[in-house]
Amino acid sequence: MSTLTFWKPGTAGPGSTLDRATEEEGNVVQSAPSHGSLSIQAQRERLPIWQHRQKLLHCIEKHGVTIVVGQTGSGKTTQIPQYLLESGWASQGNVIACTQPRRVAATSVAIRVATEVGTLLGDEVGYTIRFEDVSDKERTRICYMTDGMLFRETLIDPLLSRYSAIMIDEAHERSLYTDLLLGVLKKIRRKRPSLRLIVSSATLDARSFLEYFTSGTHPDDATIVSLEGRMFPVEVAYLQEPAPDYVRKAVEVAWNINLQHGAGDILIFLTGREEIERCLEELTELLPTLPRGATQIIPLALHAGLSTEEQLRVFNVTERGMRKVITATNIAEASVTIDGVKFVVDSGFVKIRTYNPTTFLASLSTVPVSQASAIQRAGRAGRTSPGICYRLYPESVFASLPTSTPPEITRTDMTTPILQLKSLGIDDLMKFEWVSAPPAESILRALEGLFAAGMIGDDGLLTPIGERVAECPIEVNIARMLFTSKDFNCGEEILTIAAMISIQDAFVIPDGAPGAIAELERRKFTAEEGDHMTLLNGIFSPHPKVDCLYLVAYNAFTKYGRSSSWCKAHALNFRAMSRAVSIRSQLKKYMIRFNLPLQSCEGDAKRLRQCLVSGYWRNGARWVADGTYRSVKGNKTLYVHPTSVLFTRKPRTGWVVFHEVEETKRTQIRILSEIEPDWLLDYGHKYQHRHAAG
DNA sequence: GAGCACTGC
Numbered sequence: 189m190s191t192l193t194f195w196k197p198g199t200a201g202p203g204s205t206l207d208r209a210t211e212e213e214g215n216v217v218q219s220a221p222s223h224g225s226l227s228i229q230a231q232r233e234r235l236p237i238w239q240h241r242q243k244l245l246h247c248i249e250k251h252g253v254t255i256v257v258g259q260t261g262s263g264k265t266t267q268i269p270q271y272l273l274e275s276g277w278a279s280q281g282n283v284i285a286c287t288q289p290r291r292v293a294a295t296s297v298a299i300r301v302a303t304e305v306g307t308l309l310g311d312e313v314g315y316t317i318r319f320e321d322v323s324d325k326e327r328t329r330i331c332y333m334t335d336g337m338l339f340r341e342t343l344i345d346p347l348l349s350r351y352s353a354i355m356i357d358e359a360h361e362r363s364l365y366t367d368l369l370l371g372v373l374k375k376i377r378r379k380r381p382s383l384r385l386i387v388s389s390a391t392l393d394a395r396s397f398l399e400y401f402t403s404g405t406h407p408d409d410a411t412i413v414s415l416e417g418r419m420f421p422v423e424v425a426y427l428q429e430p431a432p433d434y435v436r437k438a439v440e441v442a443w444n445i446n447l448q449h450g451a452g453d454i455l456i457f458l459t460g461r462e463e464i465e466r467c468l469e470e471l472t473e474l475l476p477t478l479p480r481g482a483t484q485i486i487p488l489a490l491h492a493g494l495s496t497e498e499q500l501r502v503f504n505v506t507e508r509g510m511r512k513v514i515t516a517t518n519i520a521e522a523s524v525t526i527d528g529v530k531f532v533v534d535s536g537f538v539k540i541r542t543y544n545p546t547t548f549l550a551s552l553s554t555v556p557v558s559q560a561s562a563i564q565r566a567g568r569a570g571r572t573s574p575g576i577c578y579r580l581y582p583e584s585v586f587a588s589l590p591t592s593t594p595p596e597i598t599r600t601d602m603t604t605p606i607l608q609l610k611s612l613g614i615d616d617l618m619k620f621e622w623v624s625a626p627p628a629e630s631i632l633r634a635l636e637g638l639f640a641a642g643m644i645g646d647d648g649l650l651t652p653i654g655e656r657v658a659e660c661p662i663e664v665n666i667a668r669m670l671f672t673s674k675d676f677n678c679g680e681e682i683l684t685i686a687a688m689i690s691i692q693d694a695f696v697i698p699d700g701a702p703g704a705i706a707e708l709e710r711r712k713f714t715a716e717e718g719d720h721m722t723l724l725n726g727i728f729s730p731h732p733k734v735d736c737l738y739l740v741a742y743n744a745f746t747k748y749g750r751s752s753s754w755c756k757a758h759a760l761n762f763r764a765m766s767r768a769v770s771i772r773s774q775l776k777k778y779m780i781r782f783n784l785p786l787q788s789c790e791g792d793a794k795r796l797r798q799c800l801v802s803g804y805w806r807n808g809a810r811w812v813a814d815g816t817y818r819s820v821k822g823n824k825t826l827y828v829h830p831t832s833v834l835f836t837r838k839p840r841t842g843w844v845v846f847h848e849v850e851e852t853k854r855t856q857i858r859i860l861s862e863i864e865p866d867w868l869l870d871y872g873h874k875y876q877h878r879h880a881a882g
Numbered sequence: 883g884a885g886c887a888c889t890g891c
Contacts, residue, residue: 289889289890290888290889290890291889291890317890317891318890318891319891334889334890334891335890336889336890336891337890337891339890339891340891361889363889363890364889364890365889365890365891459887460886460887461885461886461887462885462886491886491887492886492887492888492889493886517887517888518887518888519887519888521888522888522889523888523889538887538888539887539888540887540888541887541888552886552887554887596889604891608891660891661890661891662891690891692886693886771891774891829884829885829886830883830884830885830886831884831885831886835883835884836883852885852886853885856885
């Protein structure tokens, strides 16, 4: 093993440049409030943010928009809403909202704040996330929620009139709904200047938020407040030369850290499952060569594809003389926080999904991380003690990295967001004040698609069906199927398919031999006609003739008591399946509200597949002799995703519709079903004209 | 014969 040469910049002090971490605002009230409110109050007063209390309240009072730059442990998420509550912002029935990009953050912060305030969760302090409304319409004064939930609320109450103050937390992450919300909130503030906004952001992005909120308004309308954090300093070391193979280099670095440093776990950032597995393999191969008496290494993987059980392993407490080496994807950058990590090894790369509106292709590509990401990753080493971050690239490379990752809104399909903005009465999208505008092509293609689907008319306004579809918490093409299911008498089945498509990864296929067994389990659910629809084999299905992979899996899941052990035995993801049950019941409510009949097609597979075409009419493809497909639009070569039951089989008719297309190494289509080619005309364009006219 | 960054309604 060669000695590694890292260059450590003389003036480390990176504590000051470190970004905050996410959901954990540190300084938790560790125990239940058994000592009474006084001790909680004392603990709150010790928070770094406390000394800024008056300044913050003054800024919020005086300025419409306060941008709070808060570092880890500053306590902004838990304290600012409480300061507002204490100074009367929630009087006269007003509510203080605080949004989070993730569900876990919204719930865990709400639990903590309810304790600090000394109230039951769901009473004075509550939270609202999809499927869970733990708040009281009359009594709740502070409500934590996902940004998507608050955006949805604007569809019902466009001025968000029940809120006196809204805090948009983690705004620098620039999630799709954060961006949409900020745009709508700027508009709301023109009509309702009394509304106060608090935008919480990392250092690097604060200036751009300030510029956004001052442009076209009074320059005094927005201000920045900086808070200190309670982060430990993290020293940053760079490689002198770029590494030709960062996975191998990561192994080498981790190995040397283990030999040279005392206690503290190691967190390695890689881009995906494949790299993680290779990294763990190489590390495991080295283990027998570990010198006697050296710290033992426990190699661990962390990525979204793992089951909950496997993910929880990274939190296991290690014994003395042992060290966890956690090899993770970007999930560990913000979503999952592991205390006890003292060393971070950063490959400097990330997999990012982008959308090309011209080709309608989503692609997943590996790109260099942004500076903001690199700083955030480094911060993961300083949560419980001072740490070191090893960046597997030279410092000159860091300087050349983009400051931040392009916001999601610039690299995603805008069809649904634009439908929702239209539903909000924002018809002139060119005049909408985007924080970052999506590419013009993206807006045009989305409008074109909405027009073709009959969601907007010649005048650019929503059609009656468009108005209803905008309310549905599901993609436009799937919503369209829900509406047309009325004509095919298959509402029950489409509802299930819609729910199953909304979850990712219903099937768990692990690596190696267990994977092969899981694959066999999965095949029990499948047969001939595709992923949505397959024939027979349906030992579980009430309607053997319409054994759709998803229908069968779903029906079997509910039939066998929604049990997690049953899922495990049949290679299904229990969490995902439970979610499908929730989504289905939510969508069912919408169907009832829109008077859509919940009929079963009683085994008529043909009608069901015709209904699929009414949503997927632009996603047609034709089989060609080499086993690939050609898209109906654009004649592009498409490869079947290996998880499809049609991966190895030619469809009888030679024609399919598919749910989505994604560019990785190849252009692949996922979730496909065999169709008759005529249907593309009959059930696609026919509906297009009918609904566009009506 | 071959593959899966991460959220959210």
